[in-house]
Amino acid sequence: xxxxxxxxxxxINSEDNVIKARVLVTNDDGIAxxxxxxLYEAACSIFSDVWVVAPASEQSGKGHSLTLQSVxxxxxxxxxxxxxxGTPTDCMILALNEIMRNSPPDLxxxxxxxxYNLCEDITYSGTIGAAIEATIAGIPAIAFSQETSEAxxxxxxxxxxxxxxxxxxxxxxxxPEATLFNVNFPCRYDPKFNIKVTSxxxxxxxxxxxxxxxxxxxxVYKIGKMFRSDVVDPxxxxxxxxxxxxxxxxxxxxxxNYKELDNLKTLFxx
Numbered sequence: 168x169x170x171x172x173x174x175x176x177x178x179i180n181s182e183d184n185v186i187k188a189r190v191l192v193t194n195d196d197g198i199a200x201x202x203x204x205x206l207y208e209a210a211c212s213i214f215s216d217v218w219v220v221a222p223a224s225e226q227s228g229k230g231h232s233l234t235l236q237s238v239x240x241x242x243x244x245x246x247x248x249x250x251x252x253g254t255p256t257d258c259m260i261l262a263l264n265e266i267m268r269n270s271p272p273d274l275x276x277x278x279x280x281x282x283y284n285l286c287e288d289i290t291y292s293g294t295i296g297a298a299i300e301a302t303i304a305g306i307p308a309i310a311f312s313q314e315t316s317e318a319x320x321x322x323x324x325x326x327x328x329x330x331x332x333x334x335x336x337x338x339x340x341x342x343p344e345a346t347l348f349n350v351n352f353p354c355r356y357d358p359k360f361n362i363k364v365t366s367x368x369x370x371x372x373x374x375x376x377x378x379x380x381x382x383x384x385x386x387v388y389k390i391g392k393m394f395r396s397d398v399v400d401p402x403x404x405x406x407x408x409x410x411x412x413x414x415x416x417x418x419x420x421x422x423x424n425y426k427e428l429d430n431l432k433t434l435f436x437x
Contacts, residue, residue, distance in 0.1 A: 186338075189216040191272035191301075193258050195226045195280065195293025198250040202279035205323055206311060209330040210276055216247075218272065220262035222293075223250040227281075231256050231296035241266070255297035263304050274338065275301035278311030279326050283351045285312075285404040286368040289418065298347045302420050308347045309337060314354040314408055324356040329413060333362075349416045351404060357411040365414045368403030370395045 190210050194203040198221040210217045223242065233256045240252040241261060249266055251258045255277070263271060280294040289295050298308035311330065315321045333350055353360070375391030399406045407414035 185215050186213055187215045188273040188338075189267075189270060190214045190218070191262055191267065191275045192217060192219045193221045193255055193262070193275065193277050193297045195222060195229060195255045195277075195297065197222050197225045198244075198248075200225075200281065201321075201323070202281055202311075202313065202326075205326060206276055206279050206330065209327075209334070213331060213334060214274075218247040218249075218262070218267060220249045220251060220258045220266055222255060222258060223252045226254050226293045228291050229254040229256070229293040229296060230291050231299050233257055233260060255293040256300045259297050259300035259304075263301070263306070271304075272301075272306060275306055275308040276311070276334070277301075277308065278313075278350075279323065279330070279352075280310070280312035281315065281321055283312050283314040283408055284310065284349060285351055285370070285408060285414070287371040289349065289367060295347075295349060295418070298349075299420055302345060302347045307338075307342045309334065309350060310347065311350045311352070313352045316354045320354075322355060325360065325413070326352045328356075329362075333415070343417065343419075345420045347418050347420070349404070349414075349418050351408055351414040353408050353411045353413065355411065360412050362413045362415060363407035365404040365407050365416050366400075366402055367416055367418070368399060368405040370399065370405050372396050 192203060192207050192210055194200060196202055198219065203221055207217065207219055232254050234253045239257055239261065242250045244250055251261055275298060277294045277297040284292040284295055294310050294312060298310040301308035311326070313321055313323060313326050337348060372394040374393055377389045377391045378386060379389050380387035399409065404414040404416050
């Protein structure tokens with residue numbers, strides 16, 4: 168896929184230096200979350216035509232799931248702003264096939280998520296799920312996430328400083344086919360930070376399962392915190408965040424393990 172830079176024209180406004188492009192903003196924390204407001208404002212400062220189609224309520228952990236067994240309510244809250252009573256993937260499907268059908272976006276921005284999306288978290292993330300759906304449709308997508316502190320606090324200072332810079336670099340990049348970019352910001356701003364290009368890491372050891380109630384043969388459980396390994400590969404996303412740096416990972420929607428194809432062919436050879 169060619170870069171968005173090919174569609175860049177002379178600034179519409181020489182003072183604002185706005186790029187003529189249509190951009191769709193979404194998230195999984197819900198349309199009222201502070202992270203999507205930050206991302207929307209950043210997009211409006213860069214692009215001429217910005218839309219929002221986001222979940223009406225928090226949809227964290229929904230991954231790439233979609234709603235098939237019930238209807239989806241869509242609320243047009245203001246011009247180019249829509250909320251959906253559904254998952255982030257529902258939002259993308261409705262945006263691309265209905266709401267923006269006659270004017271599809273040139274770029275999708277998802278986030279800024281409350282909490283990082285690293286390692287195995289990527290598979291659970293609705294923020295990533297929305298970006299995956301855009302990528303399936305052939306639309307360039309960037310997912311943004313912000314690490315929270317151990318107390319659950321979130322500091323968007325670094326996100327605010329870097330989102331525009333990162334978007335500007337990526338839209339002028341020759342976008343690989345079937346690829347999305349996953350950007351994570353550390354929880355605290357460190358003036359000595361670096362932007363690290365990373366691979367997806369591995370950290371999950373298991374989950375804390377909490378028995379909340381039991382009545383005869385009925386058990387009520389809650390999934391608690393994830394147990395994480397302290398051993399990390401220095402080239403991975405989690406290593407970058409742990410060291411106070413920004414992580415950018417190129418993810419592909421092609422899940423094929425190409426290294427194993429020849430082995431499998433040998434195994435199943437007549």
